[in-house]
Amino acid sequence: MIKLIVSDLDETLLGLDGSISDENIKAIKKAQKAGVKFVPNTGRGFSSVQGLLQKLGLKDQKEEFVISYNGGAIVENAGLKVVQTNELTFEQASEIYNIAMKVKDFDTHVYTLNDVYIYNPLQADLDYIETRGVRPIEYKEKDLKLLRNEKIMKVITMNPDFNRLAYMRDLVLKNVDFDLNVTFSSDRYTEFNKKGVDKGLATLELANRLGIKKDEIMAIGDNGNDLPMLSKVGLPIAVSNANDQAKKIAKHVTNGDYVNGVAEAINKFVLD
Template identity: 30%
Template sequence: MSEIKLIALDMDGTLLTKEHQVSDRTKEAIAKALAKGVHVVLSTGRSLSTCYPYAQELNLASYLVTCNGGEIWTMEKELLEQHLLDTEIVEKIWHLGLELGVEMWMISTEGFLRGERPDNFYDYDWLKFGCDSEDTDKLARLVKELSYFAELEITNSLPTNIEINPKGVSKAKALERVCQKLDITMDNVMSVGDSLNDIKMIQEAGIGVAMGNAQEAIKKVANHITDTNDEDGVAKAIEHFVIESNRNG
């Protein structure tokens, strides 16, 4: 096993509890990892504005992977990479979602829209499109329709949603770029997540960790399953693979 030099953490369902907090034990484990010179990177479906305060709270100093890899930022808010959806396709997805009766939300470079459409889609640059429904049959029908668009990457962050990015965009691809910047490889990465938008970074990391509350597909590809997000699962993974491992080494 290669030495872990970077910890990539999904946020919702992983780093954060159900109350959207970082537990004290997790804060302590991250602080210990940072003190050992290990990079900690938030790798999230969230936009910069909704993940940056957590990065500040945790005293992170490396990079931020946002919008499922749609953007890579430094902690100085320098944009390193950006991948946009085609606006014409975004408008088509909106009409498909409207026909099926799913809740929709969109992330642009300007901010977040939920349940409403812009007056003009072409006034914005679009990073990600999301659809929510408790009716998984509706989501399945939407995924089938979207499969005809070759330009899309379709994942989820919950069993009750789908998330749409440009083709080829993933947290794993973004982390590969981060590794290049840091002169390390994905073998030096421990990735932790719970949903389909985490699956590639878990598969490609030196150590892929699934949360106890993760979707079954994630657990099947992970090297290790930790406890849930409400049972300090992230802290326990860091303690086991980074802090105790480094101490033993």
């Protein structure tokens, strides 16, 4: 019996314009009414998810949660109470930033606990993140000294060419002397998190807090940063627009895409 649903947002639950369909909303609310928890599990910060939580009836609710920053933070919706963080050290974040910001066909995001800073903002990226409710702060410094006292959750870079994403991954890993968790998302981002931090481990940590077993969890995703989540739960689901890796891990691939794939999975495995 499924007691917890964790779902990626962009291109899984949300459309290309950042919207959620009425069909998905209806299914999620039915699952909630049946006593099943629904937890967004996203690479984005929790502040950008508040509008979605409002639509789902989860905003400001006690014992309801969001997993943010690819598992970097677990936040209770009531009062935006930070339950757990797994951030990069300042030195680690600085090394990644110092490498990435020199590659001119990328922009670089630095996610602190409460804000997103962006170096060398590219218009295509600004257009995309605007639909996601992300409000970045332009950062023009050549180092991260101004953020020394902040919790830096992750550093990501953007380029729409997958070969360039892989290039950035390899460049950073070759030039740092510490381990990282590196994933790809939304067919445009290379994401750098602290080693051991991912959507899957955060899911299990939250489930343990809630007294829920891994076999009682359904996870829904579409892209590279969802793979740890899909591989660690009892029922991994990929929406039809997911990449081949996600589909390979999934026990079920929906007929629907981000418009109604989540609703399809809930109706089939939770409400049926």
